[in-house]
Amino acid sequence: xxxxxxxxxxRKVAHTLDLPSExxxxxxxxxxxxxxxxxxxxxxxLVGYTxxxxxxxxxxxxxxxxxxxxxxxxxxxxxxxxxxxxRQVMLT
Amino acid sequence: MISLWMWWYGYVTVRLRGPGLERLLNxxxxxxxxxxxxxxxxxxxxxxxxxxxxxRRLRPLLWDSQISVSILDKHGAPFFFGKFRHRTFLAIGLxxxxxxxxxxxxxxxFIEVSGGExxxxxxxxxxxxxxxxxxxxxxxxxxxxxxxxxxxxQFPTLAWAQVKMKGTRxxxxxxxxxxxxxxxxxxxxxxxxxxxxxxxxFVLRGxxxxxxxxxxxxxxxxxxxxxYDAHGRKQSGAAQGVVxxxxxxxxxxxxxxxxxxxxxxxxxxxxxxxxxxSIKIPLGRSAPKETHIPSERExxxxxxxxxxxxxxxxxxxxxxEYQKVSVPRQEAERIALQLAWESLLRQGxxxxxxxxxxQRVDFLADGDxxxxxxxxxxxxxxxxxxxx
Numbered sequence: 001x002x003x004x005x006x007x008x009x010x011r012k013v014a015h016t017l018d019l020p021s022e023x024x025x026x027x028x029x030x031x032x033x034x035x036x037x038x039x040x041x042x043x044x045x046l047v048g049y050t051x052x053x054x055x056x057x058x059x060x061x062x063x064x065x066x067x068x069x070x071x072x073x074x075x076x077x078x079x080x081x082x083x084x085x086x087r088q089v090m091l092t
Numbered sequence: 093m094i095s096l097w098m099w100w101y102g103y104v105t106v107r108l109r110g111p112g113l114e115r116l117l118n119x120x121x122x123x124x125x126x127x128x129x130x131x132x133x134x135x136x137x138x139x140x141x142x143x144x145x146x147x148r149r150l151r152p153l154l155w156d157s158q159i160s161v162s163i164l165d166k167h168g169a170p171f172f173f174g175k176f177r178h179r180t181f182l183a184i185g186l187x188x189x190x191x192x193x194x195x196x197x198x199x200x201x202f203i204e205v206s207g208g209e210x211x212x213x214x215x216x217x218x219x220x221x222x223x224x225x226x227x228x229x230x231x232x233x234x235x236x237x238x239x240x241x242x243x244x245x246q247f248p249t250l251a252w253a254q255v256k257m258k259g260t261r262x263x264x265x266x267x268x269x270x271x272x273x274x275x276x277x278x279x280x281x282x283x284x285x286x287x288x289x290x291x292x293x294f295v296l297r298g299x300x301x302x303x304x305x306x307x308x309x310x311x312x313x314x315x316x317x318x319x320y321d322a323h324g325r326k327q328s329g330a331a332q333g334v335v336x337x338x339x340x341x342x343x344x345x346x347x348x349x350x351x352x353x354x355x356x357x358x359x360x361x362x363x364x365x366x367x368x369x370s371i372k373i374p375l376g377r378s379a380p381k382e383t384h385i386p387s388e389r390e391x392x393x394x395x396x397x398x399x400x401x402x403x404x405x406x407x408x409x410x411x412x413e414y415q416k417v418s419v420p421r422q423e424a425e426r427i428a429l430q431l432a433w434e435s436l437l438r439q440g441x442x443x444x445x446x447x448x449x450x451q452r453v454d455f456l457a458d459g460d461x462x463x464x465x466x467x468x469x470x471x472x473x474x475x476x477x478x479x480x
Contacts, residue, residue, distance in 0.1 A: 046121075051132060
């Protein structure tokens with residue numbers, strides 16, 4: 001079974017059983033608090049880190065947080081907390 | 093934010109330098125190493141904080157990479173207490189002084205009184221001392237409500253008394269009653285409180301004995317308390333009224349035309365003073381006040397809001413040589429004028445009441461000073477009530 005088919009099946013199971021999709025599908029969750037803090041849960045690794053842009057990988061694709069004076073407040077296998085002046089959060 | 097737990101277990105600030113730092117961070121995350129406050133000052137440098145035990149697990153990850161790691165700083169309880177391992181007496185001293193401070197903060201060391209200006213200080217001190225309130229008394233012994241009650245009972249002029257304990261300081265706040273005005277005290281007359289020329293006479297009760305433009309001397313009768321009522325009967329009461337007059341006051345001020353000014357020589361000497369409660373322990377020698385000008389800086393130890401009775405004072409004695417310098421005449425005149433006015437204000441003159449002002453400037457007999465005499469004319473109520 002291919003990965004796309006697997007994801008599709010998981011999505012259908014989650015929908016049928018009314019389960020939170022981020023748990024079953026391992027989807028990334030992004031919490032944005034005003035324009036000062038972002039929490040990314042279920043990331044799949046850090047790709048790039050500068051003071052203007054932080055890029056992380058996820059199941060859905062690349063998550064890009066853009067802004068100024070960005071800083072990683074904490075970094076673990078499941079969660080990244082970013083602080084600074086956030087202007088844009090993009091999923092590419 | 094670095095948590096208290098992290099501080100308790102100890103953490104280090106590390107600098108990672110080399111290419112592919114993001115890859116290293118991901119590898120660390122796979123090993124469940126949590127990084128805090130990750131900074132990126134330059135492309136090939138990252139600063140991060142991590143627990144001490146995680147730092148030991150970081151080494152194997154760097155074996156096959158070009159990244160170098162170095163510890164910039166160590167924080168937390170293990171490092172803080174580690175400092176005392178070889179400084180036993182410092183640790184003991186710290187603990188003893190903390191225990192001493194904690195013990196001493198259970199006592200009242202400072203007693204402050206505000207308000208109650210008319211109450212004699214000695215009488216107040218006596219009453220307070222009888223209640224066992226003195227510097228060095230235990231806080232637990234002090235009963236604020238009891239002291240307030242006794243103060244109100246002992247001093248009938250008090251309207252309100254409050255005793256507040258703030259750390260090692262005890263504040264006694266007193267408020268006095270306003271004295272009732274215009275109380276009838278029996279038959280009497282209005283007399284002139286000072287010399288003057290009468291400009292206005294207004295009688296509420298009694299008989300006027302002076303007229304406008306009369307010149308009166310201090311003690312002259314202005315309004316008699318005797319009067320005739322509607323039935324023509326002679327009555328004797330308390331004279332009431334307003335007698336305004338032009339009054340002259342004189343104020344004199346003197347100022348020298350030379351003065352001794354201190355010139356700093358550049359030499360200085362320091363002395364420290366440790367104050368524990370009422371005990372002062374000088375560290376170092378003081379310097380004679382005739383040749384030195386002292387300046388003080390003070391540090392009061394406090395634990396939160398509690399004042400600890402431990403104070404350190406630094407006294408800086410700067411050596412001076414006195415030189416005689418001449419004072420410009422205008423400046424001397426200004427000082428003398430100011431002193432003359434201070435004398436007038438002490439006599440009860442208010443600047444707003446002044447109708448006319450005359451000044452005279454004279455040199456003192458020795459020629460080394462100046463005297464300014466200020467004469468002012470004011471309009472005021474000169475009536476003074478006295479019973480028979």
